[in-house]
Amino acid sequence: MLVSSNIQENLRFLCGFHSSISEVCRKLEINRQQFNKYLSGTSRPSPRNMRKICEFFEITESEFLQPTEQLAASLQSRTYESRTERFHRGLIDELFPRAEPNLLRYAGYYHSYFFSLGYNGKIIRSLIRIYKSGDKLLSKSIERVSTKDGEKVGRYITKYRGIVTVAADRLYVIDKETLWNKAITMTILYPSYRSHVSRLTGLTLGSPTIGRNPSCARVLYEYIGDEINIRHALGACGLFDANDSAIPDDIRQQVTNSIPASETVFKALQLVNP
Numbered sequence: 001m002l003v004s005s006n007i008q009e010n011l012r013f014l015c016g017f018h019s020s021i022s023e024v025c026r027k028l029e030i031n032r033q034q035f036n037k038y039l040s041g042t043s044r045p046s047p048r049n050m051r052k053i054c055e056f057f058e059i060t061e062s063e064f065l066q067p068t069e070q071l072a073a074s075l076q077s078r079t080y081e082s083r084t085e086r087f088h089r090g091l092i093d094e095l096f097p098r099a100e101p102n103l104l105r106y107a108g109y110y111h112s113y114f115f116s117l118g119y120n121g122k123i124i125r126s127l128i129r130i131y132k133s134g135d136k137l138l139s140k141s142i143e144r145v146s147t148k149d150g151e152k153v154g155r156y157i158t159k160y161r162g163i164v165t166v167a168a169d170r171l172y173v174i175d176k177e178t179l180w181n182k183a184i185t186m187t188i189l190y191p192s193y194r195s196h197v198s199r200l201t202g203l204t205l206g207s208p209t210i211g212r213n214p215s216c217a218r219v220l221y222e223y224i225g226d227e228i229n230i231r232h233a234l235g236a237c238g239l240f241d242a243n244d245s246a247i248p249d250d251i252r253q254q255v256t257n258s259i260p261a262s263e264t265v266f267k268a269l270q271l272v273n274p
Contacts, residue, residue, distance in 0.1 A: 030049060
């Protein structure tokens with residue numbers, strides 16, 4: 001039984017932009033015998049091959065199924081991106097795909113702990129929210145820092161917005177500072193293998209406003225809930241001395257930045273039972 005003539009006619013039309021049908025088959029990685037059935041209208045491409053064909057010719061499936069005259073007009077009026085622009089657009093989609101269910105389990109509020117990249121010997125506790133927006137997983141974070149120089153007291157608030165993705169079983173949180181737009185940070189975290197997320201550890205990399213030196217530190221995210229008292233959670237944030245009793249001992253040990261004599265690179269510390 002013959003399939004829609006639009007498919008065979010459009011396929012012949014699109015192949016005309018290439019040196020040969022054999023070349024198209026080779027680039028599509030579709031068997032020539034099977035491809036001939038598409039051209040003759042005796043077989044319809046499978047959903048997988050349909051996607052491959054549409055991606056190769058840079059058209060949508062709806063465009064592929066419309067009459068050839070409409071397809072030709074659509075192609076003629078289209079503003080073509082350069083090959084480099086198409087590559088970068090595709091790369092961004094690959095880096096930040098839609099948030100799958102296994103990623104959504106990390107949504108919620110966290111306190112993060114790490115030795116400050118700008119205030120030597122101090123630990124920062126900040127508030128982070130990871131949440132779903134559209135088909136992406138995003139992040140918001142806020143840091144509150146109070147300093148005292150003699151009689152002068154300084155209070156600073158820094159806010160970040162970012163996006164969360166996963167690659168090779170690691171979580172990546174990429175944030176941009178939103179007030180002065182002068183800082184981008186990346187945090188890489190070990191995943192949690194528990195049914196409920198409790199703590200996540202990893203490394204955070206950034207360039208602090210003080211000194212602007214690219215720096216890296218161990219970090220720990222402590223899950224505090226999906227619905228919280230935000231004022232109370234923010235009140236717990238701040239800049240602390242390394243030995244301050246407000247920082248639990250086990251967390252202090254996890255974020256201490258030390259390199260064993262046997263190591264030559266700085267690594268994150270993984271929780272014993274993550």
